[in-house]
Amino acid sequence: MADIEQQFTKALQQADSRMDIRRWVIGLSGGLDSMVLLALAAKVLPADQIVVLHVDHQLQIRSSQWRDFCQRQAQQRNLSYHSVSVTVDASASLERAARDARYRAFEEFLNVGDCLLLAHHSNDQAETMLYRLLRGAGLRGLSGIPVTRTVGAGRLLRPLLQRNRAELQNWADQNHLDWIDDPSNLDPTFDRNFLRHQVMPLLESRWPGFVGRWQRTAEYMSDADQLLDELAAIDLSHIATKFTALDLNLLSELSLSRQHNLLRFWIARQGGGRISRQQLAVVFSDVIAAQPGSSPELQLGERLLRRYRNNLYLTVASEAGIEWPVLPLTEEGVSLSQGELQVEVADSGLKTLAGVVIRSRREGDRCRPAGRGGSCPLKKLFQEKNIPPWLRAQWPVCVVGDEIVAVPGICICEGWQSEKNVSGFVLKWRSAALSASGESGTL
CATH class of the missing domain: 1.20.59.20 (Chorismate Mutase Domain, subunit A)
Known part of the structure; x- marks a missing residue:
């Protein structure tokens, strides 16, 4: 039993060393597993760093009693307590809908520096792997439940994933813990309950200890999946x-x-x-x-x-209907729903920002790119730069009066470039029409 406490403490120390955790948020349902998690956390962590979070799915008649039970358990340990009630979409798979509602509540609750602790164990891991295998999952799915991942602004950690349910039961009994038994966990109409109560015991009787071996298999799968991601990142850098x-x-x-x-x-x-x-x-x-x-x-x-x-x-989604308001251009740049226009001082660029304003591109716009020798339509410049059509409508145009002086990322116009050995302003455009998830290819 001391081994569980040591392993739990080590997992938390490793997490803290990586992300400088400010709050430990305990996901407490009131069941056996989460009560072990709560008791361990209260034993090894400072009370003022712990927040107990209960999510009430409002699916059971006694859910309010379970909420009160969780509150009493937190109060007995002098821990901060929060309860969140969620609405589960009854039209979808109840298991999946309840999980989705629960994780949305976690995402909304967590702040930067928070670490959410959940009580999943190796039996949960084996059930998940078998369930996903039956559904035809690939390598990532068969990696099972991750030990840690991001959730909202915080981080999730499952410090008991290496232990099995029997070990948690023994620890709970030796430490005289109370817990709630949710009757829905016995309903075989739910897929996971069917696996847990009918399939898994059969497998265990034929292949004793298979749960621990599947945990190792999940780790092998996770390693292989990470290697595939690393290979993809290498390929992406070239493509x-x-x-x-x-x-x-x-x-x-x-x-x-x-x-x-x-x-x-x-x-x-x-x-x-x-x-x-x-x-x-x-x-x-x-x-x-x-x-x-x-x-x-x-x-x-x-x-x-x-x-x-x-x-x-x-x-x-395309936002072609959004137009730039006429705005003065300053060294601070501009950030709107269309995207972000950055201004940087460099060895060469636009010679001045005085009197320069930003407007939307207009049909028939023409300019005289420096060094080109004559005017040309913006449409041609966009085509030459391989700018996709859906990005052009929101592209900012810099003007002084009626004259176009620069098209950010495309050109500085004749007469408006800085002189040799004189600093100028480089204009970089980052379009919001590209994915917000990664580098958008600043121009």
Whole structure:
């Protein structure tokens, strides 16, 4: 039993050394596992750093009694206590909907410097792996429950994941803990309960100790999944363009497996979520392999996958209707819903900001790029710079009176460039129409 306490303490010390934790938030349901978690935390952590958080799903008649029980347990240990009531979407899978509601509550509660402790153990890990295997999960799914990950502004940690339920039961009995038994945990109509009470005991009777072995398998899977992400990051560094798009010519030089791996990684990194094998097939057939000259699009969550000039883009929803208000340009730059215009002092650039204002691009706009020898339409400049059409409508234009003096990231106009050996202002444009999840290719 001392081994559980030592392992628990070590896990918390390692987490604290990595992220300088200000508050330890205990996710307390009142069940056996979470009560062990609470008792261990109260034993090894300062009371003023602990916050007990109970999420009331309001699915059971006695849920208010469980909430009161959790509050008493916190008060007996002189710990801060918070309860959050959530509404579970009854039209969806109840298990998934309850989990989603619970994690939304966690995300809203956690602040920077918070570490949320949850009481999952190795039996939960084995159940999760088997459940996902039956649903046809890939390598990431079969990695099981992660020991730690980000949740909202904070961090989640499962310090008991290496221990099994029998060990937690023994520790609870020896420390005379009280806990709640949720009757819904016995209902075999729920998939996890069916696995827990009917399938897992059968497997254990045939292969004793398999839960611990599956925990090690989950760790192997997690290592392999991390290696695939590292490979994807290497491939991305060679294939990504200045707009964090993918160059499809370079992508095609990779093996098909590496193409799949990179696309999954890139889409997730850009905010498109983890896509399934079926969705990946649609990406290839409907977007990448679409007819040359077409402009295919595919919705992926809140992102839009687009192809332009043999590059692949993942953007937020188009906001073509948003226009720039006429604003003076200063050294502080400008940040609006369209994006961010940064101003930096450099060896060369726009010679002055005096009288310069920002406006939206207009139909028929022309300017005289420095060194080009004559005027040309902005449309042609955008085409030459391979700026995708959906980005052009929101591009800022810098003017003095009716004269265009600069197009950020595109050109400084004739007569407005700084003189040799005289500092000027470099204008960098970061469009919000590109994914907010990564570097947007500042110009």
